[in-house]
Amino acid sequence: MNKLPINFYTRTNVLNISKELLGKVLYTRFNNELTAGIIVETEAYNGIVDKASHAHGGRRTKRTETMYQQGGISYVYLCYGIHHLFNVVTNMEGVPHAVLIRAVEPIEGIDIMQRRRNKTTIDTTLTSGPGALSQALGITTNMDGISLQSSKIWIADNSITISENEIIASPRVGVGYAKEDALLPYRFRIKENKWCSRAK
DNA sequence: GTGCGGATGAACT
DNA sequence: GTTCATCCGCACT
Numbered sequence: 001m002n003k004l005p006i007n008f009y010t011r012t013n014v015l016n017i018s019k020e021l022l023g024k025v026l027y028t029r030f031n032n033e034l035t036a037g038i039i040v041e042t043e044a045y046n047g048i049v050d051k052a053s054h055a056h057g058g059r060r061t062k063r064t065e066t067m068y069q070q071g072g073i074s075y076v077y078l079c080y081g082i083h084h085l086f087n088v089v090t091n092m093e094g095v096p097h098a099v100l101i102r103a104v105e106p107i108e109g110i111d112i113m114q115r116r117r118n119k120t121t122i123d124t125t126l127t128s129g130p131g132a133l134s135q136a137l138g139i140t141t142n143m144d145g146i147s148l149q150s151s152k153i154w155i156a157d158n159s160i161t162i163s164e165n166e167i168i169a170s171p172r173v174g175v176g177y178a179k180e181d182a183l184l185p186y187r188f189r190i191k192e193n194k195w196c197s198r199a200k
Numbered sequence: 201g202t203g204c205g206g207a208t209g210a211a212c213t
Numbered sequence: 214g215t216t217c218a219t220c221c222g223c224a225c226t
Binding site: 043047052053054075079080081083085087100102125129130131132140172173174175177178 | 205206207208209210
Binding site: 061062065077079080081082 | 218219220223
């Protein structure tokens with residue numbers, strides 16, 4: 001299953017990595033339960049110059065410390081006290097870049113996702129939205145900082161290619177506090193994919 | 201110790 | 214389209 005190598009993540013352009021993650025497959029395996037989904041929506045967080053990033057201005061706290069590590073690990077944090085948001089850390093150690101995974105299309109272990117989400121039907125609310133997909137894949141803050149080369153959580157290239165003209169770039173969601181940086185087109189999604197979270 | 205605000209989702213109408 | 218639950222992390226005292 002072609003795990004993406006560490007040097008996919010340690011590159012310096014977080015926007016390129018965000019776009020290339022579209023069409024890749026995010027796997028988790030906890031308690032021997034395998035779940036997976038095709039990544040259909042991402043957002044880039046461009047380090048210390050990005051007002052929307054937790055690491056803006058080089059801020060280091062216990063929470064953001066994960067983002068300063070070398071690329072290729074997960075950064076999971078709690079939002080609104082309820083939602084676990086899953087990010088991929090990129091770039092070299094000391095540069096706090098990250099890609100937020102906002103939505104996936106379920107392909108493996110759908111019954112497990114339904115159980116975790118308490119849903120009896122299969123619809124786009126199963127995994128569309130960063131909080132929802134984390135719950136469906138069983139990701140919590142316990143997984144913060146673990147390697148994407150591990151056997152718990154990883155991203156694979158299943159030879160799904162998304163061409164440049166199938167990618168829509170738009171402003172990020174829920175970052176109005178970031179002033180002018182809120183308008184940056186750092187959100188990427190696959191055109192006409194129903195599993196993307198809704199635009200606001 | 202305390203107060204405030206948030207990279208949201210779901211249940212409404 | 215609109216409202217609202219919900220609680221941790223950060224900044225400051």
